[in-house]
Amino acid sequence: MRLEVEISGKTFRSVAGETHEVLAPVNFSLQSGEVGVLIGPSGCGKSTMLRIILGLDRDFHGTIARPPEARIGMVFQEPRLLPWRSVEQNVRLAAPGISETKLSELFRILELDAHRGHFPGELSLGLARRVALARAFAVEPDLLVLDEPLASLDDALAGRLRGEIATLVASRPVMTLLVTHSLDDAIRLGDRLFFLSPRPARIVQEVPIAIPRAERSEAALSRIRTELGALLLESK
């Protein structure tokens, strides 16, 4: 499976009647098994880009090609759980076919066992984010879209969840698109990093990371970090 993004532009008309350019031409593609990371300043149009890719916003110029049968798993910036359904029901509603074994496994990994019967209003933000992750994983997605999934989690948990995302990505041929502010998340999870400019967003640098995810040692990571720093300074 393959995701092809060819956006030639997106404008937005404000209430005052002025047109604003939100996205400049943006082209990239993603293969199964690949993790693409979008990194850019706040308000540069990342969320708009995601909405277009997900098919929620059709008012743009260009084409998005993804197999129509591709199952999508999404972790929104806010958890977007149904407050009137329990944690378990929230997951099951998105993934009705999931087996009890799979579900238990998922809840165990994300440490949600004790919260199955709770309502989202009774959860902390960190827990709600984990439920959102569980829901996205539960659908066994072909395209996994993660919009700042690890924001506002403590380092230990973020690290563990990062590991879980890596495991999932390795276990199935899934195309993953990660939006993040954190360079650390990007270099630990990404295969290709797309650095975006301020609004209207365009890709200023595309950086592939050659070392397979599982083999990235701390030393290798810090080397990548330094290289990226130099590269980004250069492009500015």
Added chain:
Amino acid sequence: MLRLLSFTLFLAIWWIAALFVGGAKLPSPPAVLDVIIAEASNGALFLHLGATLARVILAFVLAMSLGSAIGYLMGRVKLADRLGDPWLILLLNLPALVVIVLAYIWAGLTEAAAIAAIAINKLPTAIVTLREGTRALDRSLDEMATVFAMPRWRAFRHVVLPQLAPYIAASARSGLSLVWKIVLVAELLGRPNGVGFEIGVAFQLFDTPRLLAYSLTFAAVVLVIETALVQPFEARATRWRPRAA
């Protein structure tokens, strides 16, 4: 306990007032109870209450289902809202009496005319409430359902309906009280049975005990339905909300 006390207080005030005013204008509680027992034992009470209840249920169900559907449509589709709005304003401000009289003139003194007239009176408030509820729907949850490719019906049942439930409950609550009031007028004007008809007869004979007997049993039935059906539904619909202090 407090409810019982409040009810006893009501009875006491009534009784004392009856002593001052005199039995012709305000009969005492036992006098009214005698009439209730007499009417109940010859079956008339149940016949009239049953007829009224049947009308209430039919008109209420008709108005709620139709009103909810139209309100949802108007909340979702801009064109429907623009087209429907003038009608809605007209219906909202049309006096109940006008609707009832016109229904009887146009459709005859029939059961269908009575039920339709009652339903039409309730319809616009159901539409307005459900339209507001639909406008207040959380778009971000709709998007979530779209992204996860939830089938329409599942999304409606689990994403949309729970958000509308408080509005449906509010509309049912206010609608029921409206229907209770209007059904009696419709019966008074053009039906040969029902509580409204009996009250009309009692009025013509200035038979206050009979009037009170029917009104109070009717009020009791309303109270029972409110506490046994409407309130539990409301509580269930909002059960996931954190409790107010």
